[in-house]
Amino acid sequence: MSRAHRYDVVVVGAGGAGLMAARYAAQQPGVSVAVISKLYPTRSHTGAAQGGVGAALGNVSEDHAEWHAFDTIKGGDYLTDQDAAEMFAHDVIDAVYELEHMGLPFSRLPNGKIAQRKFGGHTRDFGKSAVERACYAADRTGHMILQTLYQQSIKDNVTFFNEFHVLDLVMVGGECRGVVAYELATGELHTFQAKATIIAAGGNGRIFKVTSNAHTLTGDLMSIAYRRGIPIEDPEFYQIHPTGLYKLGVLLTEGARGEGAILRNADGERFMERYAPTIKDLAPRDLVSRAMYLEIREGRGCGPNKDYLHLDLTHIDAHIIEERLPDITEFSRIYLAVDPVKELVPIQPTAHYAMGGIPTNIDTEVISDGANTVVPGLYAAGEVACVSIHGANRLGTNSLGDLIVFGRRAGMFAARYAAEASFGNVPRDVLDYSRSLIDKVKSGPGREKVAKLRQELQETMQDNASVFRTEESLSRQVAILKELKGRYGQVGLEDQGERFNTELIEALELGFLLDNAEQLVHAALNRQESRGAHSREDFPERDDQNWLKHTLIYQDGDGVRIGYKPVNIGKYEPKPRVY
Numbered sequence: 003m004s005r006a007h008r009y010d011v012v013v014v015g016a017g018g019a020g021l022m023a024a025r026y027a028a029q030q031p032g033v034s035v036a037v038i039s040k041l042y043p044t045r046s047h048t049g050a051a052q053g054g055v056g057a058a059l060g061n062v063s064e065d066h067a068e069w070h071a072f073d074t075i076k077g078g079d080y081l082t083d084q085d086a087a088e089m090f091a092h093d094v095i096d097a098v099y100e101l102e103h104m105g106l107p108f109s110r111l112p113n114g115k116i117a118q119r120k121f122g123g124h125t126r127d128f129g130k131s132a133v134e135r136a137c138y139a140a141d142r143t144g145h146m147i148l149q150t151l152y153q154q155s156i157k158d159n160v161t162f163f164n165e166f167h168v169l170d171l172v173m174v175g176g177e178c179r180g181v182v183a184y185e186l187a188t189g190e191l192h193t194f195q196a197k198a199t200i201i202a203a204g205g206n207g208r209i210f211k212v213t214s215n216a217h218t219l220t221g222d223l224m225s226i227a228y229r230r231g232i233p234i235e236d237p238e239f240y241q242i243h244p245t246g247l248y249k250l251g252v253l254l255t256e257g258a259r260g261e262g263a264i265l266r267n268a269d270g271e272r273f274m275e276r277y278a279p280t281i282k283d284l285a286p287r288d289l290v291s292r293a294m295y296l297e298i299r300e301g302r303g304c305g306p307n308k309d310y311l312h313l314d315l316t317h318i319d320a321h322i323i324e325e326r327l328p329d330i331t332e333f334s335r336i337y338l339a340v341d342p343v344k345e346l347v348p349i350q351p352t353a354h355y356a357m358g359g360i361p362t363n364i365d366t367e368v369i370s371d372g373a374n375t376v377v378p379g380l381y382a383a384g385e386v387a388c389v390s391i392h393g394a395n396r397l398g399t400n401s402l403g404d405l406i407v408f409g410r411r412a413g414m415f416a417a418r419y420a421a422e423a424s425f426g427n428v429p430r431d432v433l434d435y436s437r438s439l440i441d442k443v444k445s446g447p448g449r450e451k452v453a454k455l456r457q458e459l460q461e462t463m464q465d466n467a468s469v470f471r472t473e474e475s476l477s478r479q480v481a482i483l484k485e486l487k488g489r490y491g492q493v494g495l496e497d498q499g500e501r502f503n504t505e506l507i508e509a510l511e512l513g514f515l516l517d518n519a520e521q522l523v524h525a526a527l528n529r530q531e532s533r534g535a536h537s538r539e540d541f542p543e544r545d546d547q548n549w550l551k552h553t554l555i556y557q558d559g560d561g562v563r564i565g566y567k568p569v570n571i572g573k574y575e576p577k578p579r580v581y
C-alpha cells in the first residue's frame with residue numbers, strides 16, 4: 003500500500019460524529035472521503051451510549067424545541083452559547099427522523115411512533131416538570147446509531163482506514179492540509195493529504211480513575227491540536243455522572259431514573275428531594291453528583307466504608323426493567339451480582355464527559371482565538387469539539403444529539419469548502435514530528451513504566467480535580483503533573499517490534515492524556531468561581547460579573563497561557579439555577 007494518500011475530505015474518528023460527517027461529505031458530488039480510525043468503526047464509544055437521544059418530538063406529551071433550547075442553556079449554567087443551543091434544539095428533531103428513515107430500530111409506542119422517556123434536566127414549559135424527550139432503542143441507543151451510520155457510510159462509498167492512529171496534523175501557514183497516521187498492523191507512517199480535515203475523535207475520560215469511558219478515550223486529538231497551537235476551550239468543565247457501578251465506574255444510564263428509579267442514602271432516604279425539590283432525581287448531573295458527594299461526606303453513605311449510595315429500581319415493574327433497560331440490568335447482575343429487579347444497586351459518581359474541547363464556531367470550523375479566527379481547512383464535531391452547546395454541564399441525551407447535528411454540519415461544510423479549494427503542498431519533513439514521538443518512547447531508558455504513570459495520573463486526578471476542587475488541591479495537582487511529565491521522558495518499551503505494537507500505542511496515549519490533564523487542571527485553577535461541573539469550595543458562588551466567559555488554554559513552551567472568549571447570550575439572561 004502506498005503511504006501517501008490524497009482525499010478531498012479526511013475524517014479522524016469513526017464514532018457517531020465522524021460517521022455522520024463522512025456520510026454527508028460523501029454525498030457532495032465528486033468529493034472523495036476517507037475516515038481514519040484507531041479502532042474498528044463499530045468499536046467506537048458511541049456504541050456504548052445507552053439511554054437516548056433528546057429531541058422535542060412530543061410523542062408522549064407536549065414538547066417544543068424552544069423548551070429544549072432553554073433546558074440546554076440553563077443546564078449548562080448559562081455558559082452555553084445560546085445561538086448554537088437554539089439551532090441544535092431545532093435541528094435535532096429532523097436529525098432523529100433522518101436516523102429513523104435510515105432504518106434505526108427505535109423502541110416504539112403502541113401507536114407506532116418513536117418512544118420517549120424522561121431524562122435529567124429536560125423539562126416542560128421552562129422548568130415546570132420533567133418531560134419525555136429522550137428517544138431510545140432500549141438502553142442500546144448508541145449501538146443502534148453507530149451500526150446504522152456505519153452501514154450508510156459503506157453504502158455512500160466512504161473509504162475506511164481502520165486501526166490507523168493519527169499522531170499529527172499537517173499545518174502549513176496556519177492552514178490544515180491533512181494528518182499523519184501510524185498503521186498499527188505494519189508500524190508504518192502514512193500521510194493523508196486533504197483539502198478539509200474533520201476531527202471527530204471523541205473524549206478523554208481516561209484521565210480519571212473511576213470512569214464510564216472506554217480505555218481508548220485518551221484525548222489524542224485534543225492534545226495534538228494543542229501541540230499545534232490550537233487552544234482548548236473550557237476543559238475545566240468535566241462531567242462526573244452520578245450513577246456508575248460501585249468501584250468499577252461502568253455506567254448505569256440516567257434513563258433508569260427516567261423510568262422512575264430513585265437514589266437513596268444509607269438511611270433509605272430519597273435525598274434528592276432536599277437538593278432539587280421540583281425534579282428531584284432528574285436534576286442535572288452536576289447537581290446530583292455534588293449531592294451524592296455531600297451525602298457521603300456527611301456520613302450517610304452505604305456499606306462498611308460508607309462510600310457509596312443506592313439506586314433503587316425495585317418498585318418498577320420487572321417487565322419494564324427487562325424491556326427498556328436490559329443491558330444495565332445485565333451489567334449489574336454480572337459485575338456486582340446484584341439483581342436490580344429485587345435489590346438496591348450500589349453506585350458512585352463516575353467520570354463521563356468532556357464539555358470542553360477544540361473550539362469551533364456554529365458551522366464546526368475550528369477557531370484559534372477569542373476573536374473567532376477560523377483555521378482554514380479544519381473542522382471538529384462531537385465530544386472532541388466545543389461549540390459550545392453544553393456550556394458548563396451537559397444534559398443527558400444531548401451528546402448523541404450533538405453528534406448527529408454537528409457531525410452533519412461538519413460533513414456538509416467541509417465538503418463545500420473542499421469543492422472550492424485546491425490541494426496545498428505538504429512539507430517534505432511532514433513525518434518528522436511523528437517519527438520523533440515514536441523514537442523517543444521506543445528508545446527511552448525504561449526507568450519508568452507506562453502503566454504505573456497512568457495509574458498515578460488517574461488516581462491523583464480523581465483525588466484533586468474531580469467533583470470538588472480547591473486552590474490547594476489543584477495547585478498540588480499542577481505540581482504532580484509537572485513531575486509525571488518529567489518522568490514520562492524516562493519511559494521505554496520492551497516491545498521494539500513494528501507489527502501491532504500496542505505497548506507503543508499505550509505510551510503515546512499516555513503522553514496525550516498528560517496534556518489533557520494539564521489543560522483541565524490549569525483552567526480549573528484559573529477559574530475562581532463555581533459553575534456547572536466546576537465546583538470550587540473556596541469560591542462556592544457563580545460569578546457572572548467576572549467569569550461569564552469561555553476559557554481558551556494554549557500550550558506555551560513548557561507551560562500554558564490562558565485567554566478568553568465571550569459567551570453568546572441570546573434571549574435568556576443568566577439567572578440563579580433552581581430545580
Ligand SMILES: Cc1cc2nc3c(=O)[nH]c(=O)nc-3n(C[C@H](O)[C@H](O)[C@H](O)COP(=O)(O)OP(=O)(O)OC[C@H]3O[C@@H](n4cnc5c(N)ncnc54)[C@H](O)[C@@H]3O)c2cc1C
Nearest residue numbers: 015016017019040041048053054168204384385399401402
Ligand atoms: C457508557 C456511556 C454511555 C453514554 N450514553 C449516552 C446517552 O445515552 N446519550 C448521550 O447523548 N450520550 C451518551 N454518552 C456520551 C456519548 O456517547 C459520547 O459523548 C459520544 O458517543 C462521543 O461520540 P464521538 O463520535 O464524538 O466519539 P467516539 O464515539 O468516542 O469515537 C471516537 C473515534 O475517534 C477515533 N480516534 C480517537 N483517537 C484517534 C486517533 N489518534 N487516531 C485515529 N482515530 C482516533 C476512534 O477510533 C473512534 O472511532 C455516553 C457515553 C458513555 C461512555
